[in-house]
Every structure is written in structure tokens, then in C-alpha cells.
Amino acid sequence: MSTALAARLVELVGARHVSTDPDVLAGRCIDHTGRYLGRASALVRPGSDEEVAAVLRACRDAGARVTIQGGRTSLVAGTVPEHDDVLLSTERLNDVGAIDTVERRVRVGAGVTAAALQRAAAGVGLVFGVDLASRDSATVGGMASTNAGGLRTVRYGNMAEQILGLDVALPDGSVVRRHSEVRRDNTGYDLASLFVGAEGTIGVITALDIRLHPTPAHRVTAIAGFADLDALIAAGREFRDADGIAACELIDSRASALTAEHLGVAAPVEGDWQLLVELAGDTDQTERLADALERADVVGEPAVGVDSIASQRLWQVRESVAEVLGLFGPPLKFDVSLPLARISGFATAANALVAEHAPQAIPVLFGHIGEGNLHLNLVRCALDGDKEKALYAAMMALIGEHGGNVSSEHGVGSRKRDYLSMSRTPADIAAMRAVKNAFDPDGYLNPAVLFIER
Known part of the structure; x- marks a missing residue:
């Protein structure tokens, strides 16, 4: 970086x-998983949208x-610089505004963490609809940029469904402030939606208006064990359509075995696969949950x-999975979005593929079964270089063969840009590039993300 630019940045932000x-x-310059490294010339931390611009x-x-x-929690190297970037x-855009409890909305800075927003909402009896394991680090701006999902998506939807308005600093240095106090505003282009999921390639989200939700009066949680993945999927399909569904999570017994051994958090049920479900509502959901579990082909008693307190104990089984994955070094991660009917076949084929390429690795499958959005993590995967690339390419091809998508909730980042054509046609990619070029003709903003550089 030039001396002149360094001096100018100091002048702008201090x-x-x-x-x-x-x-x-x-x-x-290292990603959240610890697998991918980049290089940068400077770090700058603006304190307002004007400073960002x-x-x-x-x-x-x-x-x-x-x-x-x-928060640098990207799992696809979406925040790893490749060009001595600035x-x-x-992180300094961390203001939480006054919560409007009547309209159930709040304006927050892009650097506010999910956990901070959850605490603020809970303080007035409301709920922020997106929850994920990295809540203490993940920021709402980054979550909007990747259209994050998480543990409550089956009830509240992805991040896009929570956003009522945005402030965005554009690559030309202007600022778009798209806000409305009305519930229906159908005036012109839906610009706010354009920036959600764009992974920072066409602008920097600096603030958001967030929709909040009432806190359910009753909540009941259960974990059930299954000997057969197809039986679990059948139960998950029924639960995802149930009134009051709040969460529907798959846990691989290989994951719960690791959490039991290393963290002392054991699954309370038997079976090769476990399903965590939660129902919530204004009335007690226990009987409805019991009726659905009675129809499921479970192993033993749920x-x-x-x-x-009991619900938190059950949730600990699911949330401990993320903590245990890095015990044997950085895991190799795949964000898998599949039709429910294809998940079992994919799981079997993926195990075989891992055994072929990395026989020492432990494949662990878990995630949001209600949406078919699963996380395949290869623990103890020591591959690097060409061997890692070969396994990654083979796994991405396998996902495509089973009707899957290149990205579900983690984004494309730089890790998956080579596979964008797996899920998007040439015309589709050309249209996205046209949008990128219109906003950022110089191609300087998040240049490593989403597209293969020309």
C-alpha cells in the first residue's frame, strides 16, 4: 500500500x-476454519457509514x-484477502438502536453480533429470528451478506426474512439508505434484497432494520434416536410442516460420540442418527410433540x-458439535443443500468418497434437516494441496449428482467460486456479473469472492 493511501486512511478514521x-x-488473514491464509496491506476500522464510504x-x-x-466466521474463506488488500x-459499527416493541423492529449497525442482538431483543420480550453456533462472533452485516440461516430457519426463515431496511456504502463512495416505516412499500426496485446474499461484492452493508418476533410462551424440546437415516428424514419431513415447529436438527452419532469423549456431552438416546426437534407456541406443545414421536420409527425412548434447563441440556448436544470439530486440526467443511429424498444416498456415497481420498478422516454430518441444509465436516482430514483439491472437487461433484446446491447458507466465498456453474447457468452468471460490473466497474471490492477473476 502506498504511503499516500496510508496517510489518507489515517486522516479519514484516525x-x-x-x-x-x-x-x-x-x-x-486466516479464515475461521484455520485452513486458508491470505495477505493484506492494512486494516482500517471505520466508525460510521460516511467513513466507510x-x-x-x-x-x-x-x-x-x-x-x-x-466477525470473520465465514466457512468458505469469504473474508480471506488474496491481493495485499485493505x-x-x-466491528465499530456496533450501535443497537431503541427497540420498537409495537412494530417489533430495531435498527442496528452491521458490526453488531447476533448474540448482542439476541440479548437486546430478549430484554424486551422479543426474539431475533436467526440463531447460529457462531452467534458470539458473527455480525448481522455478515449474516445479511451471506443470507445466513441457522438453527431457527425452519420457523423464522433466513436472514433475508428478518431485514426491513438497509444502509449500504457503494463502491463509488455513495451511501444508499433504504428504509421504510410502513409494512408494504412496493416503490421501485427492491434494492435491499439485491445486497442480501451478495457477499459484499457490490456494497458494504453498514446498518440494518431488523424484524423481531414475539417470544413463544411455551417451548418443548426432544432428542430421538434412529437406526436408519431414511426413518429420521421421514420424521423430519413431518416435523418441518408441523404447527409450532421451532427447530429440526440432525446429529450424526459420530458427532455425538466425539462430544461425549472430548467434552463430556453425550447424546441421551441410542441410534446411529439423532433428531433434535423443538416446538413452541402460545399453548403447551408437549402432547403434539409426543404424538408425532409416537408415529416415528425411533430407537428406544426419546x-x-x-x-x-432440560431443554438447554438437550441443545448442548447439538451445539457442542461445532466446538469439537477442530480438535484434530482444521476440519474440511462442506455446506450441503439437498432434496430430502436424496440425503440418505448422498450420506452413503460421501462416506465411500472420504474413505477413498482420506481414509483417516472422520466424516461428521449434522445440520438443519427441515430445509435439507446439512454440514458435512471431515474431522482429522490432513490433506492439503492437490490432494485436498481433488477431494473437494469430487465432493462438490457428488453434491451436484444428488441434486444439491453449491451453497446453502455459508455463501460461495472464494472456496466455492470454481463451482458456481454447478448451480447457476451461464446466462445466470452473466447477469450476476453485469450487476457486479454496474456497481463496481473497477472490480476492487471483495475481488476474491463469488466469481472467478478474469
Whole structure:
């Protein structure tokens, strides 16, 4: 980075919020999994949308590339710079506005974490509809950029369904503020939706209006064991359509075996596969849950939590999975979106593929079975270089053969850009590139993300 640009960034945001320290940059250039490294020339932390816009103008004029970073929880190397980029962090955009309890909405900065928003909402008896294991680090701006889903998607939808308005700093240094107080605003293009899921390639989300939800008066949770994955999927299909469904999660027994051994968190049921379900509503859902489990082909008796402490204990089985995955080094991760009818066949074929390429690896499958959105993690996968690429390409092809999508909730990032054509036609990709070129003709904003560079 030029001396002139460094001086300009200091002028714009203050010396405390610009760093070129190699140790600081090294910590910011590794992805959440620990597998992928990049390189950067500077870190800048703007404190307002005007500062974000000014930083973008300065970097564009200097010919510097910019990578946006929020909580840096991307699992597809979406925040890893590749070109000695300037890292633009949204962490200082962390204001939480006053919550409108009548309209059930709040305006927050893009750097607010999911956990901080959850706490603020809970303080007034409301719920933020997106929850995920990285809640303490993941920021709402990053979650909007990838249209994140998570543990409550089956009830509340993805991040897109929570967004009522946005502030976005565009690559030309202007700021779009798209907000409305009315519930129906059908005026012109739906610009806000364009930036959700765009992974920061056409603008930097700086603030959001978030929809909140009433807190259910009653909640009941259960874990049931299954000997057969198809039987679990059949039960999951019934639960996802049930009134009051709040969560519907698959847990591979290989995952719960690891959590039991290393974290002391054991599944309370037997079976090769476990299904965690939660129903919530204004009335007690226990009988409805029991009726549905009675019809399922379960192994033994399900474990049921009818109070908050018992429910938290059952949820710990699911949430401990993310914690245990890195015990043997960085896992190799796949974000798998599949038709429910194809999941069992994919699981069998994936196990065979892993055995062929990485026989020492432990394949662990878990995730949001209600949407067919699953996470395949290869624990103890020591492959790197060409061997890792070969396994990754083979697994992506297998996902495609089973009717899957290149990305479900983690985005494309840089890790999956080579496989975009697996899920999008050439005309579709050309249209997306046209949007990118219209907003960012210089191609300097998040240049490693989504598209193969030309």
C-alpha cells in the first residue's frame, strides 16, 4: 500500500483505527476454519457509514483492493484477502438502536453480533429470528451478506426474512439508505434484497432494520434416536410442516460420540442418527410433540425437555458439535443443500468418497434437516494441496449428482467460486456479473469472492 493511501486512511478514521502491523494483519488473514491464509496491506476500522464510504473512495482512487470483514466466521474463506488488500472491518459499527416493541423492529449497525442482538431483543420480550453456533462472533452485516440461516430457519426463515431496511456504502463512495416505516412499500426496485446474499461484492452493508418476533410462551424440546437415516428424514419431513415447529436438527452419532469423549456431552438416546426437534407456541406443545414421536420409527425412548434447563441440556448436544470439530486440526467443511429424498444416498456415497481420498478422516454430518441444509465436516482430514483439491472437487461433484446446491447458507466465498456453474447457468452468471460490473466497474471490492477473476 502506498504511503499516500496510508496517510489518507489515517486522516479519514484516525490513527487508532488503521494498522499495518504484520502481526495484526496475520491474525486477520486466516479464515475461521484455520485452513486458508491470505495477505493484506492494512486494516482500517471505520466508525460510521460516511467513513466507510470515504474509505472506499480512497481505496478505489488509489487502485487498492478491499476485502470486507465482520466477525470473520465465514466457512468458505469469504473474508480471506488474496491481493495485499485493505481489510475494511465493520466491528465499530456496533450501535443497537431503541427497540420498537409495537412494530417489533430495531435498527442496528452491521458490526453488531447476533448474540448482542439476541440479548437486546430478549430484554424486551422479543426474539431475533436467526440463531447460529457462531452467534458470539458473527455480525448481522455478515449474516445479511451471506443470507445466513441457522438453527431457527425452519420457523423464522433466513436472514433475508428478518431485514426491513438497509444502509449500504457503494463502491463509488455513495451511501444508499433504504428504509421504510410502513409494512408494504412496493416503490421501485427492491434494492435491499439485491445486497442480501451478495457477499459484499457490490456494497458494504453498514446498518440494518431488523424484524423481531414475539417470544413463544411455551417451548418443548426432544432428542430421538434412529437406526436408519431414511426413518429420521421421514420424521423430519413431518416435523418441518408441523404447527409450532421451532427447530429440526440432525446429529450424526459420530458427532455425538466425539462430544461425549472430548467434552463430556453425550447424546441421551441410542441410534446411529439423532433428531433434535423443538416446538413452541402460545399453548403447551408437549402432547403434539409426543404424538408425532409416537408415529416415528425411533430407537428406544426419546429424551424430552419440558422446562428451560432440560431443554438447554438437550441443545448442548447439538451445539457442542461445532466446538469439537477442530480438535484434530482444521476440519474440511462442506455446506450441503439437498432434496430430502436424496440425503440418505448422498450420506452413503460421501462416506465411500472420504474413505477413498482420506481414509483417516472422520466424516461428521449434522445440520438443519427441515430445509435439507446439512454440514458435512471431515474431522482429522490432513490433506492439503492437490490432494485436498481433488477431494473437494469430487465432493462438490457428488453434491451436484444428488441434486444439491453449491451453497446453502455459508455463501460461495472464494472456496466455492470454481463451482458456481454447478448451480447457476451461464446466462445466470452473466447477469450476476453485469450487476457486479454496474456497481463496481473497477472490480476492487471483495475481488476474491463469488466469481472467478478474469
